[in-house]
Amino acid sequence: MNLLRLDASILPTTSSSAQLADLAEAEWHAAHPTSTITRRHLATDPLPAEAWALAATAGFTPEAERTAEQADALRLAADLAAELQHADAVLLAVPLYNFGVSQHVKTWIDLIIAGAGPTNPVLAETPTALITTLGGGYGPGTPREGWDHATPYLRRILGEMWQAELTVITRELTRAASDPAMEGLRDLADQQHANAQAAARAAGKVLAGR
Template identity: 60%
Template sequence: MTLLRIDASIQGPRSASSALADLVVAEFSAARPEETVVARHLGQKPLPSEAWALAIAGSFTPEDERTPEQREALELATTLAAELRDADAAVLALPLYNFGVSQHVKVWVDLVLAGAGPGARLLEGTPVVLLTTRGGAYGPGTPREGWDHSTAYLQRILADVWGADLTVIEREFTLVGVNPALDEFTALADQMKQAAEDAATQAGKTLGAR
């Protein structure tokens, strides 16, 4: 069994989303120490932003007429799609940035789509845990309600386009303790953190028991 882990945080060791992914993977590996974990960190090693356009252009170019750059981009796109297709389970730590997915995640999604081909259900029935974090609060009644343009998009791609058996774990107010303007929400933020950690731990146990 192969577990694919994708991270996209730019926060390094301070990453809230990666911390949740660590919990999932730790529980999975404790239950299945012999299994392989394939990791790709889009934030630490970003994919080249120009690769998507090159892959698309290359796909419409006869093979013997493709440029070296188009060949390289298509090979990368195929590799990324294969990582998802070959995974028996996946853990995706993809935080909200500037009200949407980061450029790193968007390039990854676009390249996977280019490498998979039209209509490919790369994750059909595959258990996938999506861990998404937000610095503020975006729920009903908050000033930022409706400003999260990341979570619904990721659900569409992962579940509706790629067919994943999706579990979504969300944590808000990760900037409490960092931004003094949010200090009044400390107790609520602590509750949200604990709830997300409990959910991540359970998700890891569930993956390990499959």
């Protein structure tokens, strides 16, 4: 058994998304203590920003005419796609940044599409948990309702395009504890945190097949 864990926080030592992912991972590890966990941290070890363009253009270039950089990018794309396809379960911890996914996450997704092909359901029948954390509130009736452009996009890629058996855990209001302007939301933030912790543990059990 192999769990692929992907993190994307630019603040890994204080990451809310990583803390929740740790709970899910612990449940998976408890069920599979001798199995493998493959880790990829897109923020601390980012993929080359130019790799996707090189891999994409290489696909339209005869092999004999490809540059060394294009060949390297194609190999990277193929390796990332294989890493994902070989996982028995997938755990992603992806914070919301500037109302969307970070460039690191987008590069990872684009390279996998380049390596596996745009119609390849690379996560078909693979239990997958997406943990996403948001500093503010983006739900119905909030001033920024509809401003979360990350979660719908990730649902579309993971669940619809790649056909994962997807569970989504969301924790909003992560800035409430430190932002004086959000003091009135701290009780709600604490409840959302507790709910997300319970959901992360439950998702870990689903990943583990329990």
